[in-house]
Amino acid sequence: MRTRLALPVLLLTAAVLLPAAAQARPVRYYVALGDSLAVGIQPDSAGHSLTTRQGYADQLFKMERRHFRGLRLVKLGCGGEDTTTIRTNPSACGYGTSRNQLEAAESFMRKHRKQIAFVTIDIGANDIDGCVGSSGAVDLGCISAGLASTKRNVPKIARRLRKAGGKHMRILGMTYYDPFLALYVKGGSSNRSLATASVALADQFNGDIAAGYKSQRFKIADVSKTFETHNTTGRTTLSPYGSIPTDVARICQYTWMCTPAPVGPNIHANRAGYKLIARTFARKIK
DSSP, X not given: OHHHHHHHHHHHHHXXXXXXXXXXXXXXXXXXXXXXXXXXXXXXXXXXXXXXSOSHHHHHHHHHTTTSTTXXXXXXXXXXXXXXXXXXXXXXXXXXXXXXXXXXXXXXXXXXXXXXXXXXXXXXXXXXXXXXOTTOOBOHHHHHHHHHHHHHHHHHHHHHXXXXXOXXXXXXXXXXXXXXXXXXXXXXXXXXXXXXXXXXXXXXHHHHHHHHHHTTTOEEEOHHHHTTTTOOSOEEEETTTXXXXXXXXXXXXXXXXXXXXXXXXXXXXXXXXXXXXXXXXXXXXX
């Protein structure tokens, strides 16, 4: 009689517990670090830069949920961040008890080391973006200082992230597209010369960033290559410009740099551009 009573009880207990166990999924985290690109900044119709959910981190998260069950997105990026401010007290973003973005990332990575699926970072653009004025005037001293700070600081940032995450954590850093190529469509020999010369600057800048990341075994999402920065000889027909160099066309297609005022020119990627960046990262996540 005890056996007959126990069996229904056991079956009932199994019916209650098994669905919960079957539904339980281990939580995994995607941690996104960096500047305004990491938080998906885009201009509105009045030209104001706003945070959106269309950035590369948001789109990459949606792509990778198919591969990492229970994936959650932790966005720590901050608009305006550069290679110095990410390691110091930020003026625009707060991180609770952490003093800056990098410290917040280190804390989270150490606490959840076994749960982190991957980490992405983009940093450095704000070290040099302000060196070219809206009129096309170039501050060479500003560029020199920006290149120096990027080369000096990225390895330090990478070293701290690697230490916090451990030697096996999947961490990816990206190179940048060249927004100054958009000067080409403004017309005039001077603007076109600056656009052409900007490719060499982008090479040096991205080379220093990639070297800093590689020193700590980060995988590189080569966004510069994805945006065809070196396709200077190819031609693409793009309205309303007609036939223009393909590298210039890609900036016009995937950012707001060629968009008329008041929306543009704006250095940020558009939704299609962010998707392109997300796919570049996705190809490196294995």
